[in-house]
Structure formats: C-alpha cells, structure tokens
Amino acid sequence: RAKERGRNHFQFYSTTMTTKASLVLRLENLLHRALENQELSLYYQPQVKIKTGEITGIEALLRWTHPELGQVSPHKLIPLAEQTDLIIPIGQWALKTACQQSLDWQKLGIKPLPIAVNFSARQFQQPNLVTLINQVLEETGLAPNLLELEITETTIMQNEDFARQALEELRQMGVHISLDDFGTGYSSLSYLQKFPLTTLKIDQCFTHSLKDNPQDLAIISAIITLGNHLQLRVIAEGVETLQQLEILQRLHCQEAQGFWFSRPLNSEDITQLLKQYFLSGLEEDDLKN
Ligand code: C2E
Ligand code: MG
Ligand code: MG
Ligand code: MG
Numbered sequence: 001r002a003k004e005r006g007r008n009h010f011q012f013y014s015t016t017m018t019t020k021a022s023l024v025l026r027l028e029n030l031l032h033r034a035l036e037n038q039e040l041s042l043y044y045q046p047q048v049k050i051k052t053g054e055i056t057g058i059e060a061l062l063r064w065t066h067p068e069l070g071q072v073s074p075h076k077l078i079p080l081a082e083q084t085d086l087i088i089p090i091g092q093w094a095l096k097t098a099c100q101q102s103l104d105w106q107k108l109g110i111k112p113l114p115i116a117v118n119f120s121a122r123q124f125q126q127p128n129l130v131t132l133i134n135q136v137l138e139e140t141g142l143a144p145n146l147l148e149l150e151i152t153e154t155t156i157m158q159n160e161d162f163a164r165q166a167l168e169e170l171r172q173m174g175v176h177i178s179l180d181d182f183g184t185g186y187s188s189l190s191y192l193q194k195f196p197l198t199t200l201k202i203d204q205c206f207t208h209s210l211k212d213n214p215q216d217l218a219i220i221s222a223i224i225t226l227g228n229h230l231q232l233r234v235i236a237e238g239v240e241t242l243q244q245l246e247i248l249q250r251l252h253c254q255e256a257q258g259f260w261f262s263r264p265l266n267s268e269d270i271t272q273l274l275k276q277y278f279l280s281g282l283e284e285d286d287l288k289n
Contacts, residue, residue: 043264060098091123099140116148144174153185204238
C-alpha cells in the first residue's frame with residue numbers, strides 16, 4: 001500500500017511538474033511568436049510641466065495583445081521575458097520602435113521631445129549595451145540627447161561598477177538617464193550622487209499616499225528638494241487627481257506623469273494628441289493661407 005501511495009504521490013507530483021513546465025513553455029512559445037506576429041506594441045504617456053501644462057517628454061510602455069489571452073500586463077510579460085532571454089530581442093525592438101516614433105513626430109513638425117525607454121536589469125546588463133544603443137541611434141538617426149533610459153535602483157545595485165561605467169559612457173554620448181520608481185528599492189541616497197543621472201522619477205506609491213498631512217508630505221518633500229538641489233529633472237509618477245497635483249506643485253515638484261493628464265496611448269492616439277497640442281496654431285494658419 002505504501003508503494004501504491006508512493007507511486008500515486010509520484011504521479012501526482014510528476015503531473016504537476018509537467019503542467020507547470022508546459023505552461024511556462026506555452027507562454028514562452030507565445031511570447032516568441034509575439035514578436036514575429038506583431039502582437040507587441042508601444043503605448044506612450046506624456047510627461048508634463050506642472051506649472052504650465054507643457055509636454056516635456058514621452059515615456060514608451062510595452063504592450064502585448066495576444067489574440068486569445070488578450071492584453072498581458074507588463075508586470076507578467078517583463079519577468080517572463082527576463083527569464084527566457086527574450087527580453088533582449090524584445091527590448092531591442094522596443095528601443096528601435098521608440099526612437100523611430102520620436103523621429104516620425106519630428107517629421108510631422110512636432111517639437112523634438114525626449115523619449116524615455118524602460119530597461120530591465122537583464123537588458124541593461126548586456127555587456128555590449130552601449131554599442132547596441134549606439135547602433136539603434138545611428139540606424140534611426142535620433143539625436144542621442146532625445147533618448148532617455150529608465151532604470152531602477154535595483155538594476156544599478158546588481159552591478160554598481162558595470163552600471164557606473166555604462167552610464168558614464170551613455171552620458172558622454174548625450175543619452176539621458178532616469179532613475180525609475182525612486183524610493184521603492186533599497187534606496188541609497190548616495191546613488192543620486194555616484195551615478196550620472198539626469199532624471200528622478202518618484203514612484204507612484206508616494207504620489208498615491210500623498211495626503212495633506214505633515215508626515216506623508218515630509219518624505220516626498222525631501223525627495224523633491226534633494227532632486228531639485230542636485231539639478232535633476234524630478235517627475236512624480238502616477239498623478240491621478242488635482243489634489244495630488246496641487247500638493248506636488250506646492251512642494252516645488254516641476255513635472256508629473258499620470259492618468260490625470262493622459263493614460264498611455266497607442267501610436268495613433270498620442271500622435272493625434274501631440275499634433276493638437278503642438279500644431280493646432282499652425283494648422284489654423286494653414287487653413288487661412
Ligand atoms: P514604470 O516604468 O514605472 O511605468 C509606469 C506604470 O504606471 C505603467 O504601467 C503606466 O501605465 C502606469 N501608470 C501611468 N500613470 C498612472 C496613473 O496615474 N495611475 C496608475 N495607477 N498607473 C499609472 P505599465 O505600462 O503596466 O508598465 C509597468 C512596468 O513594466 C513599468 O513601470 C516598467 O517597469 C515595465 N515596462 C513597461 N514597458 C517596458 C519596456 O518596454 N521594457 C521594460 N524593460 N520594461 C517595461
Ligand atoms: Mg518607467
Ligand atoms: Mg516607474
Ligand atoms: Mg514601475
């Protein structure tokens with residue numbers, strides 16, 4: 001009987017393993033084909049100067065729409081891509097698509113805007129990172145100072161020496177460096193000084209907990225002040241309400257990003273928004289002529 005139980009147990013275990021493994025394989029396969037089948041796309045969210053409402057930049061965000069699964073969240077997609085190394089071709093595709101999109105906007109006469117592209121740890125730690133980025137800039141012809149890399153503290157922490165070297169080289173090329181989700185990792189304030197950053201993005205959890213009470217304000221206020229003093233662009237993420245925006249402005253936060261201004265939009269919709277924003281005056285003139 002023990003033997004039977006053992007065998008049953010083994011079979012049960014084995015079946016579970018197989019199911020798990022094949023699920024991962026299936027997702028992996030689907031993700032493999034996602035690139036070929038053009039199921040991946042980039043959405044774009046504006047970054048806005050709080051005082052004036054001026055659009056100061058655009059962040060590119062990856063989207064995967066599978067014909068049966070529907071939308072797969074980046075929170076699932078990115079870890080899967082990281083595990084399978086698919087992050088390398090997918091990341092390269094995203095970088096190139098974002099740079100190309102930025103140039104397409106310029107061709108429409110829209111003011112050149114920095115385009116921010118997220119890099120996950122594995123992607124950032126490619127030994128030939130700088131070369132690959134350079135290649136994309138050369139292939140597309142985008143000015144390096146219009147590209148901004150978004151990385152997190154956790155990514156830097158995994159290999160500080162590599163990060164410093166790579167970031168120095170990228171800065172020398174003119175590429176901007178943004179520290180994403182600031183305040184959520186094993187934050188080390190010294191990172192802000194040790195690495196050649198240009199932008200600090202305050203994580204949306206701070207924005208969301210922003211209430212008009214002294215303790216909540218103290219932390220976010222300190223981050224903003226620090227960023228301002230280090231002459232970094234400071235962007236608050238995840239702004240959803242006017243109240244949040246007003247508090248941020250009082251704390252001298254210069255820029256914000258979030259649903260309050262615009263959800264991330266597909267290429268067509270963001271292009272429409274940018275045209276309306278930057279070209280509506282010109283279009284009126286065109287009609288008169
Ligand atoms: P992230 O870079 O911090 O991006 C901000 C996330 O907040 C985005 O989620 C965006 O859609 C969402 N968001 C923007 N405004 C608001 C708001 O007002 N309220 C709320 N609740 N959310 C807001 P998304 O697009 O699902 O991306 C999640 C994460 O996936 C990103 O966080 C980034 O770490 C990663 N990711 C996205 N695209 C890429 C990519 O192309 N490459 C890599 N490596 N990672 C990416
Ligand atoms: Mg980001
Ligand atoms: Mg973020
Ligand atoms: Mg995030």
